[in-house]
Amino acid sequence: MTALVALVVRAQRPLTYSDLVAATGLPRSTVSRLLGALELGGLVERESGGAYRGGRLFADYAARFDRVEALVRVAHTHLEDLATQTGETVNLAVARGSDVVHVDQVDARFVIGSVNWVDMEVPNHCSALGKVMLAWGVVRPPSGRLERRTPFTVATHAALERDLEETLERGYALTRGELEEGLDGIAVPVHSGDGTVVAALGVSGPTFRIGDRRPGIAESLQTHAAAVAGDLAKHARST
Numbered sequence: 001m002t003a004l005v006a007l008v009v010r011a012q013r014p015l016t017y018s019d020l021v022a023a024t025g026l027p028r029s030t031v032s033r034l035l036g037a038l039e040l041g042g043l044v045e046r047e048s049g050g051a052y053r054g055g056r057l058f059a060d061y062a063a064r065f066d067r068v069e070a071l072v073r074v075a076h077t078h079l080e081d082l083a084t085q086t087g088e089t090v091n092l093a094v095a096r097g098s099d100v101v102h103v104d105q106v107d108a109r110f111v112i113g114s115v116n117w118v119d120m121e122v123p124n125h126c127s128a129l130g131k132v133m134l135a136w137g138v139v140r141p142p143s144g145r146l147e148r149r150t151p152f153t154v155a156t157h158a159a160l161e162r163d164l165e166e167t168l169e170r171g172y173a174l175t176r177g178e179l180e181e182g183l184d185g186i187a188v189p190v191h192s193g194d195g196t197v198v199a200a201l202g203v204s205g206p207t208f209r210i211g212d213r214r215p216g217i218a219e220s221l222q223t224h225a226a227a228v229a230g231d232l233a234k235h236a237r238s239t
Helices: 002-010 015-025 028-039 056-086 127-136 157-170 207-239
Strands: 044-046 053-054 091-094 098-107 173-178 185-190 197-206
Touching: 002 015, 002 028, 002 053, 015 028, 028 044, 056 091, 056 098, 056 197, 056 207, 091 127, 098 127, 127 157, 127 173, 127 185, 127 197, 185 207, 197 207
Parallel strands: none
Antiparallel strands: 044 053, 091 098, 091 197, 173 185, 185 197
């Protein structure tokens, strides 16, 4: 089935049923059955003339990729500025289904604290970026038992609900040794022109360096998040 999808998606033109039978070497009945399943799942579409092309799911994924690529391109300068101001690691994250995925990073200028978080899976409830997405309703709260990474992880649903309420009230999320002991995080939402939260922008670093700097870092994050939102609006108007 994977080979059949690849043939359709990579082709320079829509492929007919006969093209696909010839290219795969599979029995006609098998190709017919597989095409029916792929069409039902949105992976391929049949044109009025009967030929097959990539389905709506690929168009959706391509559009989503383009949006993330544009976001990273617009936001990266602001990540660099924040890293210069704070000296700490700066990350940009977006929602992907129920997960929060790091899509861009600028490293700390210090050896301690420089971890590449891009594409790393982190539980939302013990990440400042994840808490932003939870608090603003971009992703659903986790169900079942909460994973406890450290003694400081928010480990009950009641405690998480209180934490998210406080996050909304103050306008930014905090973690204090909840993912790794000695690692703190601060994150804020990035809004689109209609007020939708499209990303989270965060700073992380060792507790001994973040410490009392949290309010100042949060203020810098909010300033740059607003600037990213403004730049996204300009980008949208120019495309």
